[in-house]
Amino acid sequence: MRYLPLTAADRAQMLGVIGAKSIDDLFADVPAAARSAKLFDLPLHAGEMEVERELSALAALNRPAGAGPFFCGAGAYKHHVPATVDHIIQRSEFLTSYTPYQPEIAQGTLQVLFEFQSQVAALTGLEVANASMYDGSTGCAEAVMMAQRVTRREKAILSGGLHPHYAAVTQTIAHAEGMEITRLPAAIDAEAAVLDAIDADTACVVVQTPNVFGTVTDVTKIAEAAHAAGALLIVVTTEAVSFGLLKSPGEMGADIAVAEGQSIGVGLNYGGPYVGLFACREKFVRQMPGRLCGETVDAEGQRGFVLTLSTREQHIRREKATSNICTNSGLCALAFTIHLSLLGEKGLRELAAVNHARARDLRDALAKVSGVEVLTPRFFNEFAIRVPGGAAGAVEALLADDVVAGVPFSRLDPAAGLDDVLLVCATETTTQADIAAFATALSRRVAQ
Numbered sequence: 001m002r003y004l005p006l007t008a009a010d011r012a013q014m015l016g017v018i019g020a021k022s023i024d025d026l027f028a029d030v031p032a033a034a035r036s037a038k039l040f041d042l043p044l045h046a047g048e049m050e051v052e053r054e055l056s057a058l059a060a061l062n063r064p065a066g067a068g069p070f071f072c073g074a075g076a077y078k079h080h081v082p083a084t085v086d087h088i089i090q091r092s093e094f095l096t097s098y099t100p101y102q103p104e105i106a107q108g109t110l111q112v113l114f115e116f117q118s119q120v121a122a123l124t125g126l127e128v129a130n131a132s133m134y135d136g137s138t139g140c141a142e143a144v145m146m147a148q149r150v151t152r153r154e155k156a157i158l159s160g161g162l163h164p165h166y167a168a169v170t171q172t173i174a175h176a177e178g179m180e181i182t183r184l185p186a187a188i189d190a191e192a193a194v195l196d197a198i199d200a201d202t203a204c205v206v207v208q209t210p211n212v213f214g215t216v217t218d219v220t221k222i223a224e225a226a227h228a229a230g231a232l233l234i235v236v237t238t239e240a241v242s243f244g245l246l247k248s249p250g251e252m253g254a255d256i257a258v259a260e261g262q263s264i265g266v267g268l269n270y271g272g273p274y275v276g277l278f279a280c281r282e283k284f285v286r287q288m289p290g291r292l293c294g295e296t297v298d299a300e301g302q303r304g305f306v307l308t309l310s311t312r313e314q315h316i317r318r319e320k321a322t323s324n325i326c327t328n329s330g331l332c333a334l335a336f337t338i339h340l341s342l343l344g345e346k347g348l349r350e351l352a353a354v355n356h357a358r359a360r361d362l363r364d365a366l367a368k369v370s371g372v373e374v375l376t377p378r379f380f381n382e383f384a385i386r387v388p389g390g391a392a393g394a395v396e397a398l399l400a401d402d403v404v405a406g407v408p409f410s411r412l413d414p415a416a417g418l419d420d421v422l423l424v425c426a427t428e429t430t431t432q433a434d435i436a437a438f439a440t441a442l443s444r445r446v447a448q
Helices: 008-018 023-027 048-059 083-089 107-124 136-151 164-177 191-197 220-228 240-244 282-287 330-367 391-401 432-447
Strands: 155-158 180-183 202-208 232-237 256-260 276-280 292-297 303-308 382-386 421-425
Touching (some): 107 240, 107 292, 136 155, 136 164, 136 232, 136 276, 136 282, 155 164, 191 202, 202 220, 220 232, 232 240, 240 330, 276 282, 330 421
Parallel strands (some): 155 180, 202 232, 232 256
Antiparallel strands (some): 256 276
């Protein structure tokens, strides 16, 4: 029997209290296209062995990223994750640990988060970092909300180089908060348009470097313009390995830095879970979302760690909270910290240099393909190319040669009108044979 503790009268009473006529009213904000009026065409029940066999057959239809030449990036990157990372995160004291509300029995977890924060602050060039967000996109939205609280203004400018998914998440949350979002048209090199858009009503400017097209930009001029107008600069980075080679957001004048940390320690995992990095200037720390771990001393003067400044809805009155995100991505943050500790500063710089070198090799090989145009002027390990006949068709065609050629920009932003733009990425896992296979297959496709 199904466990149904509420009677029809109970439900009617609850709906009456909140002023809803029916349970369907509770889902009124969900777009009609996302709702289903009937059950999905799935078996209602099956035995354990039958389910395992069915799911295994479905899983076998997937092509793992490591099965052949793979050039996808666009916010999720294939990097080598040392076996040590998986070994450590699967230790029971890490894998099963929960929110460290009781510091006296959670010192290990708290220290891990403190070390993570220290690493993120060093990478971003800012004074303080939190214990992580869900991912880069929700971190971006939270940064915009934070800027609203700091400046008491309602307008945010989103660069045309910001990842469309990050922009969409930010627009969704900002709409609920009553903020005005100015989202600039998609642009491979977006600096000039951002500078022109800043005005006296601007709360914050959100830029991404390397941007969704791979373009690397020194945003110092944008920072100066934003600050002159009384606005904050938020810098987004989706490829964390780039911190090993490029100027940090803090060096360029960012007030808030947001990044996706998946590249360090976390596999592709079919899109998640990932880990959002979030850092800011110390003077804004009391408006920073999420939780923050601090260092202190105990009654005996010994070094210890505690949760501090965790102004979330669980801890204080909801209307006073700086964030309604209820947790941090603790296990992924641990994986990030382990991998970065293994690399060290020298290792990260070397890894970043290898990534850039492989991307240059890829650029040189694809530039020789007749009809292909490299669009990104300055890049780290990812860039955009124009493909004759359309990017989506090229990706589908190259799958026949076992080459996953990249991400058509039209998949990220169908309305942008950039159907012939393909985003391609090379990392330390990309071999010269992979690059040759891509160039050969693309030449054959273009010639047809």
